[in-house]
Amino acid sequence: MISLKSTLTLPAAGLTGFETPLTEEEAAIQASVHRFAKEVLRPLGRELDRMTAEEVVAPGSPYYSLFAEFAKLGLDPALLAQLPPDMAVRIESLIGEELGWGDAGLAISLGCAGFPLQMAVAAGNAELVELCQGRIGCWMATQPDRGSDNQIFDMARDWPAGKPGNIGNLTAKVVGDEVILNGQSSAWVSNGVIAQVALGLICADYGDGFYDENGRPHGIALIIPLDLKGVSKGKPLDKIGQRSLPQGEIYFDSVRVPRRFAIAERDNYYGxxxxxxxxxxxxxxxxxxxxxxxxxxxxxxxxxxxxxxxxxxxxxxxxxxxxxxxxxxxxxxxxxxxxxxxxxxxxxxxxxxxxxxxxxxxxxxxxxxxxxxxxxxxxxxxxxxxxxxxxxxxxxxxxxxxxxxxxxxxxxxxxxxxxxxxxxxxx
Ligand SMILES: Cc1cc2nc3c(=O)[nH]c(=O)nc-3n(C[C@H](O)[C@H](O)[C@H](O)COP(=O)(O)OP(=O)(O)OC[C@H]3O[C@@H](n4cnc5c(N)ncnc54)[C@H](O)[C@@H]3O)c2cc1C
The missing domain is CATH 1.20.140.10 (Butyryl-CoA Dehydrogenase, subunit A, domain 3)
Incomplete structure (x- = not known):
């Protein structure tokens, strides 16, 4: 149906361009995240951009103010879950856009910080939720020799016939009620050097080898507290972009993680x-x-x-x-x-x-x-x-x-x- 206007006016345009009208609640959230992006993220991102990678993560660095400042916004993902789904999507989008407008590296850092917690919530595991709450998280999926290969799901179409898949440089052995980790992540893990807890996506041997009948690696999705014995960190990565985002390797030397910290095992892993x-x-x-x-x-x-x-x-x-x-x-x-x-x-x-x-x-x-x-x-x-x-x-x-x-x-x-x-x- 044509919406007939009597005069030609400029279009309605807000922070997010040619947007259908925001509800009062959406507009209030957008305004407060925009203020945070303008007053905290932009200046902080510029300051960190000029510091060395070591200075960014050193004790006392202004980087760490990010989490306390963000917490003041009171953006609880649990509240989003209670909203009508379409509204929750729009609000999530409005928040993400403002954070990126402020500083990309810090926006990614915030997203990764809450990643293990979000997975624990999705799994409905109260113990893991408690373990991740208030800790800086990271998402540990890639390794030095397993970058794009980490995305391979269809062995028949996307991998040489008859060859076993790439299990990379960090592997898990699942033995009884423990998961034993050895190896290292890539240097690209966002928040890697400062993270206190990781969501690890790791190729795993459950006692019958690493591969299924098609050569596809088995895996385990695991919440890993990074203060466990045998965990160490690499040097913060010096890179050209997103310098406010601390990245670096995480090393595992026979690290024993309780099996109950698994989010998904074997058949549920690729999901x-x-x-x-x-x-x-x-x-x-x-x-x-x-x-x-x-x-x-x-x-x-x-x-x-x-x-x-x-x-x-x-x-x-x-x-x-x-x-x-x-x-x-x-x-x-x-x-x-x-x-x-x-x-x-x-x-x-x-x-x-x-x-x-x-x-x-x-x-x-x-x-x-x-x-x-x-x-x-x-x-x-x-x-x-x-x-x-x-x-x-x-x-x-x-x-x-x-x-x-x-x-x-x-x-x-x-x-x-x-x-x-x-x-x-x-x-
Ligand atoms: C800023 C940043 C943040 C990141 N954050 C994280 C993080 O939080 N956690 C994490 O686990 N990882 C993270 N990564 C790693 C990222 O996922 C990998 O860098 C990416 O998947 C590419 O892997 P790679 O660097 O090993 O490149 P490679 O896989 O070695 O690719 C090199 C080149 O080869 C090409 N190529 C690869 N495979 C094929 C193929 N099968 N056929 C044809 N061409 C191919 C690619 O297109 C690419 O151009 C991050 C990376 C960056 C840059």
Missing amino acids: AVSSSWSFAGTHMGQVFTGVARAAFEMALQYCHERRQGGHPLIDHQMTRLRLGDMLRRVETARAVARRSLSFARLSPQTHPYATASAKVTVTEEAMAVVQEAFRLFGGNGTTREYPIEKLLRDTQSSLIEDGENRVLTMRLGLLAQQLYAEGWANN
């Missing part, structure tokens, strides 16, 4: 991998929508300040075209991020290749926006005096984080192949 990866991927989508928006806003402001060709940049048609293209991409990123979040939260049968593909779209759109913003700043953009170069570095990392985008896109094609074989789109 848990899938759920946790979808959780991570959808958070990435909201966060990098926020980064794209931040870059667009910085460029829009700069184009009103900078004069060339006898006019402010904004008065040139070519500049408007570039800003219009950026805004269109921000809207695309938001729409895709939110759709994938809805799918992950509301669909009875989700799949991480589907949610990961949204992470690809969002981060590629974010990269296009940030790059255009960077160019609009001219030479100024290349100096550390202006904030846009940091967004370029932060976004570059996102193309690999949570799965490298090309390999993820390939796996979306693999998903299409799998679905077609089951009759989907075969009209």
Whole structure:
């Protein structure tokens, strides 16, 4: 039905662009998270960006203020669970976008910090919930020799015939009521060097070897307190982007974890991998929508300040075209991020290749926006005096984080192949 207007007005546009009206509750949450992003995350992220990786995690570092400041917002995920599902999705999306707008590295750090707790809640395990509560968490899925291979589920289509799968450098032996861990995580584990508890996704031997009949590794999803005997940490990773996010290896030397700390064993393992990866991927989508928006806003402001060709940049048609293209991409990123979040939260049968593909779209759109913003700043953009170069570095990392985008896109094609074989789109 046409909604007939009597006058032409500017469109309704809020922090999150061309949005249908927010409820009072949604608007209040968005405003308070935006304030937190502006007053805490932005300045803290910039400060940490200029420190060495060691300084970021040293005792007394301003990094640690993040958790106390975030707690003041009172955003309890349990409250989200009580809301109507569509509203909970929108609020989760609004929160994630504001956090990313503030600082990508800190937004990811906050997401990972609560990851083990969220899995314990999902598993309905009160002991694990208590164990994770108030502790900084991390999601430990990749290892030095098991990066993209960590995403392989279909051995027949995605792995050389007759060869056993890649079990990586960190393995579990399940013996009686204990799980014994040996090896190390990759240096990329977000929060790795400071985490107090991990959600580990680890290839496991239950006494009959590491592989099933198709060569696919068995696994265990396990909550691991990182103060157990035999756990040690590597050096904080020095990297170009998301420098406010502490990353680093976690080493395990015959670490004995009670088996009751398992979230999922053997037959239920890949379901848990899938759920946790979808959780991570959808958070990435909201966060990098926020980064794209931040870059667009910085460029829009700069184009009103900078004069060339006898006019402010904004008065040139070519500049408007570039800003219009950026805004269109921000809207695309938001729409895709939110759709994938809805799918992950509301669909009875989700799949991480589907949610990961949204992470690809969002981060590629974010990269296009940030790059255009960077160019609009001219030479100024290349100096550390202006904030846009940091967004370029932060976004570059996102193309690999949570799965490298090309390999993820390939796996979306693999998903299409799998679905077609089951009759989907075969009209
Ligand atoms: C900022 C950041 C945060 C991260 N946070 C975490 C975290 O919290 N927890 C965690 O466990 N990990 C984390 N990671 C690790 C991340 O998941 C991996 O870096 C990613 O999955 C890629 O693995 P890799 O780096 O080993 O690259 P590789 O897998 O070695 O890939 C290298 C290149 O080879 C290509 N390639 C790989 N496999 C194939 C194939 N089968 N066919 C064709 N080409 C292929 C890829 O596309 C890529 O271009 C993080 C990474 C970054 C950058």
